[in-house]
Amino acid sequence: MSTVEPVDVAGGTAVTVNRESCCGAGQCALAAPAVFTQSEEDGLVVLLDPNPPADLREAVRRAQSHCPTRSITVR
Amino acid sequence: MEDMTPNPEISGHSARLEHSPHPEVAEPPGNSPRSGIPEPSGRSPRPEPAGPSGNPDHPGRFADSASSPGPGSSADSGLFEVPIRRTCPFDPPPGLAGLRAAEPVTRRVMPLDGTELWLVTSHDLVRRMLADPRWSSSVDGGLSPEQPLHMAEPEPGMFISMDAPEHARYRRMLTAHFTVQRMNRLRPRIEQIVAERLDAMERLPRPVDLVAEFALPIPSLVICELLGMPYEDRAEFQEAARTVVDMTTPPEQADAALARLGAHLAKLIAAKREEPDDALIGELIREGVLTDGELVHISILLLLAGHETTANMLGLGTLLLLHHPDQLALVREGAPGAADELLRYLSIVDLVIFRGAKEDLTLGGQEIEAGQFGLASLAAANRDPALCEDPDRLDVTRPKTAHVALGFGPHQCLGQNLARLELEIAFQALLRRFPGLRAAVPLEEVRVRENAAIHGLHSLPVTW
Numbered sequence: 001m002s003t004v005e006p007v008d009v010a011g012g013t014a015v016t017v018n019r020e021s022c023c024g025a026g027q028c029a030l031a032a033p034a035v036f037t038q039s040e041e042d043g044l045v046v047l048l049d050p051n052p053p054a055d056l057r058e059a060v061r062r063a064q065s066h067c068p069t070r071s072i073t074v075r
Numbered sequence: 076m077e078d079m080t081p082n083p084e085i086s087g088h089s090a091r092l093e094h095s096p097h098p099e100v101a102e103p104p105g106n107s108p109r110s111g112i113p114e115p116s117g118r119s120p121r122p123e124p125a126g127p128s129g130n131p132d133h134p135g136r137f138a139d140s141a142s143s144p145g146p147g148s149s150a151d152s153g154l155f156e157v158p159i160r161r162t163c164p165f166d167p168p169p170g171l172a173g174l175r176a177a178e179p180v181t182r183r184v185m186p187l188d189g190t191e192l193w194l195v196t197s198h199d200l201v202r203r204m205l206a207d208p209r210w211s212s213s214v215d216g217g218l219s220p221e222q223p224l225h226m227a228e229p230e231p232g233m234f235i236s237m238d239a240p241e242h243a244r245y246r247r248m249l250t251a252h253f254t255v256q257r258m259n260r261l262r263p264r265i266e267q268i269v270a271e272r273l274d275a276m277e278r279l280p281r282p283v284d285l286v287a288e289f290a291l292p293i294p295s296l297v298i299c300e301l302l303g304m305p306y307e308d309r310a311e312f313q314e315a316a317r318t319v320v321d322m323t324t325p326p327e328q329a330d331a332a333l334a335r336l337g338a339h340l341a342k343l344i345a346a347k348r349e350e351p352d353d354a355l356i357g358e359l360i361r362e363g364v365l366t367d368g369e370l371v372h373i374s375i376l377l378l379l380a381g382h383e384t385t386a387n388m389l390g391l392g393t394l395l396l397l398h399h400p401d402q403l404a405l406v407r408e409g410a411p412g413a414a415d416e417l418l419r420y421l422s423i424v425d426l427v428i429f430r431g432a433k434e435d436l437t438l439g440g441q442e443i444e445a446g447q448f449g450l451a452s453l454a455a456a457n458r459d460p461a462l463c464e465d466p467d468r469l470d471v472t473r474p475k476t477a478h479v480a481l482g483f484g485p486h487q488c489l490g491q492n493l494a495r496l497e498l499e500i501a502f503q504a505l506l507r508r509f510p511g512l513r514a515a516v517p518l519e520e521v522r523v524r525e526n527a528a529i530h531g532l533h534s535l536p537v538t539w
Contacts, residue, residue: 023485024250043250068487
C-alpha cells in the first residue's frame with residue numbers, strides 16, 4: 001500500500017507511517033483516531049491525515065510515543 | 076501472550092511461562108556486586124537490597140504473599156537473584172525499584188533454573204530491549220535446573236517465540252481480526268455476556284466467588300466465541316491454562332497439559348476443515364495458508380492468552396478498586412482511561428518476558444554478549460518515575476501512559492484492544508449492578524495466586 005506523503009507545512013505537523021514495521025497493535029488509532037486507523041484487510045496502520053491540525057498535535061505525539069514498533073514519524 | 080490479550084507475551088509454551096518459588100539466594104563468599112547498589116553485609120540468605128517495599132496505600136499483607144522463601148540456590152553463580160516475590164499482590168516485588176534507580180540493566184540469576192541473565196527494570200530500557208531485533212524471542216526452558224533457559228527453534232505457528240520475518244508472517248494473518256474497529260463491533264455482544272454473568276451472580280447465594288462466577292467466565296466466553304471454540308470445552312481450556320501458568324507445575328506436566336489441549340484442538344480443527352464457520356479459526360482455514368499444526372499452535376496461544384490475562388485483571392483489579400473507593404467510584408462513572416491505568420498499576424504479567432541476544436550489544440551502559448539472556452520487568456518499568464508522575468499512585472483519571480503492561484515491540488499484545496474493551500465493560504457493569512459490592516472476607520484471607528506466572532487471585536468472595 002502506498003504511503004500518503006505529508007506536505008511539509010511550515011509550523012504544521014507532518015506525519016509519516018511505516019507499514020513494513022507496523023504490528024497492528026492499534027495504539028495510534030486509540031490515541032488519534034482522526035489521524036490513524038487500521039486497515040480492515042490487514043489490520044496495519046492507515047494514515048488518514050498526513051497534515052493534522054495543530055489541536056491534534058499532542059494526540060499525534062502520543063500515538064508516536066505509544067507505537068510499539070516506532071513506526072510513526074512526526075515532524 | 077505475546078501476542079494476545081492483556082498480557083504481553085505469555086508464551087503458550089511452558090517454557091516461557093516459567094517462574095519459580097523464588098528462594099532467596101545465599102550470597103556466596105567473595106563476591107561483591109557492582110555499581111552503586113547498596114549491599115547488605117554477611118552472606119546468609121538475603122533479600123534483594125532495595126528501595127522502599129510495598130505501598131503505603133495498601134494495608135497489611137495478603138495470605139500466601141509473604142510466606143517464607145525456600146532454601147537458597149544458585150550459590151555458585153556469585154550473583155543476587157532476580158527478586159520475583161510480590162509481598163503485596165498489587166505491587167512489584169520489593170527490590171525492583173532500588174535496582175531501577177541504581178542499575179537498570181543488571182546481572183542477576185533466576186531462582187528456579189539458575190540461569191544468569193540481564194534484568195532490565197527502567198521504562199526506557201525495557202522498551203529499547205523489547206523493540207530491538209537483536210534480542211531474539213526464540214527462547215525456551217527456564218522452569219527447572221534440568222531445563223534451563225536456552226535458545227530454541229519454535230514450533231510451527233508458535234509465533235510468540237519467533238523473530239522477524241517469520242513472526243510478522245503469522246502475526247499479519249491475525250492483526251485484521253483484532254483491530255480497534257473490529258473489537259468495537261464486539262461491544263454489544265460483550266455487554267450481553269457480562270450482563271448474563273451478573274444476572275447469574277444475582278441468583279446465587281452470597282457470598283459469591285467473583286473469580287469463578289465473573290472474572291474467569293467472561294474472557295473465556297469471549298475468546299471461545301471469537302475463535303469459534305465450543306464453550307462447553309471451557310473447563311478443559313481453563314484447566315490447561317492454569318496448569319501451564321502455574322510455576323510449580325513440573326515441565327513434563329505442563330507439556331502434557333499442552334499436548335492434551337493440542338490433541339483436542341486438532342480434532343476441532345479437523346471438524347472445521349469439513350465445515351469452516353465464520354469465526355477466527357474458520358476464517359484462517361478458509362484462507363488456506365496454514366497447516367493443521369500451525370492452526371493448533373495458534374489456537375493454543377490465543378486460548379491461553381484469552382483465559383489467564385483478562386480473568387486475572389478482573390479479579391485482582393476488583394480487589395484493588397475495593398481498596399480505593401474513590402477510584403472505584405470513578406470507574407463506575409466511566410473513567411475512560413481506567414483499563415489502561417489498572418493494567419499499568421497491576422502489571423499482572425511480569426518477569427516472564429525473556430530474550431536472547433543474537434549479537435554483542437550495549438544496553439544501559441552494560442556490554443551484553445551474544446548468547447546471553449535478558450529479562451524485562453514490565454512492573455518495574457510501569458512504576459518508573461520517568462513514565463508518569465507519582466507512578467505508585469493509582470489514578471484512573473490520568474492521561475493514557477506509555478505503559479508496557481501489554482509488552483512493547485513487535486510482540487506487543489495482539490489482543491490488547493479486546494482486553495481493554497472487556498475490562499472497561501466488565502468493571503463498569505459490575506460496579507453499577509452492585510453499588511454496595513464489597514469483599515466478604517478480610518484482606519488477609521484473600522487467596523493470592525502465589526506461584527503463577529500471571530498474578531491474580533484464586534478466589535474473591537464478594538457480597539453486596
